[in-house]
Amino acid sequence: MHRGARLSTLLRGGLPLAACAVLAACTPPPPPDQPQGIAPRARPANLQGPVKESPESQAMRAYFAKVQTDLLAQGLLRTDGGGRDTPYNDRMLAENFLRIALYDEYERRDGGFAQREVESHLRRWEVPVRVGLRFGPSVPEERRATDRARISSYLARLSKITGHPIGLSDSGVNFWLHVVAEDERRALGPQVAEALPTLSASEIAGITQMSTTTYCLVYALSDDATSIYNRAFAVIRAEHPDLLRLACLHEEIAQGLGLANDSPNARPSIFNDDEEFALLTTQDELMLKILYDRRLRxxxxxxxxxxxxETIAYELLGGES
Incomplete structure (x- = not known):
């Protein structure tokens, strides 16, 4: 198995950082050759329409198309949300929730991340989640319109599930979502630093220099004293084919709401490193509902x-076995 990293860690000095990098293929094709000397491209002021993709971005697009094809050939990236072959009961739901919402898979050490699952605290948003959607100059207008519609619909679904205000916004943004090509992502440093000013240079580089095995990621910051999220920054590769792109959107946004860890026992779920499911499942919806239940804090x-x-899970599933 060749997998990307999923990070959940604690920043020293006041702000916990939950950083979740997701969706890594099982035995993926080798990464494309990286063309040398390609600088990030700025959008000319007089240019109408998208900037042409760089050769590097074109290579990444071909690579991830092969990744998606291979995953689908293995019967992965399911979109059915789970069914008769993926039963779960209230006890399983409760255990999966506790492992995913209250444990971190990585901890921060000396400016880097070390894999070590540790018990954490329940984290979620208490203020409205205002998502600012940003596209790189190379993303065509047609794709932007499709993505915007899908994201808007998904945010409305998440808001209904959680009972928490979540939606796209042009002002007061506290959850930044960037859909960018390879060279555009490398130029995101100033935007990341402005959105998440407590990040170190090495942590910013974790976004701008994202490895090929990391398909997408989200960094979510919470206040150390309250465990309440106040900012998040997600990056989706513009080169992804349709389903892989949608899978990244589903998982990164949901993780940025507070389901930060993985559990190999969670099925059906997108919070499981096996890539069996591409889109939010029935169990994932219930875990989000639990997370934002006012009986929890x-x-x-x-x-x-x-x-x-355990009480909420029993109420949701009625003690099903």
Whole structure:
């Protein structure tokens, strides 16, 4: 298996950082050769329409098309949300929620990240989530319109599930979502620093220099004292084919709401590194519903949250076995 990293860690000095990089292929094709000397392209002021893709971006597009084809050939990237072959009950739902929402898979050490699953605290948004959607200059207008419609619909679905205000916004943005090509992402440093001013240079480089095995990512910042999210920054590769692109949107936005970890036992779920499911599943919806239930509060430990989570899970599934 060749997988990307999913990060959940704690920034020293006040702000916990949950950084989730997702969707890595099982035995993917080798990464494309990286053309040398390609500088990020700015959009000329007098240019109408999108900037032409760089050779590097074209190579990445071909690479990820092959990745998607291979995943589909393995029966992965399902879009059915789960069915008779993926049963789960209230006990499984509660355990999966606790593992995904209250554990971190990575911790921060000396400016970097080390893989070590550690117990954390419940984190979620308490203020309205205002998503600012940004496209790189090379993304065609037709694709922008499609993505915007899909994202708007998905945010409305998430808002209905959680009972929390979530939607696209042009002002007061606190969740930045960038859809960018390879060379455009490398020029995102100033935007990342402005949106998440507490990040170090090496952490910003984790976004701008994202490896090929990382298909997309989200960094979400919460206040150390309250465990309440206040900012998030997500990056989606513009080179992704349709389903892989939609899968990234589904997982990164949902993770940015507070489901930051993975669990190999969570099925059906997109919060599982096996890529079986591409889109938010029935169990994922229930985990989001639990996360934003007012009986839970940000900052809770596993021990504090467990009895409440078990009660909510039982209410949602009625003790199904």
């Amino acid at each position: 940000p900052g809770m430990t596993v021990a504090e949250a467990r009895p409440i989570v």
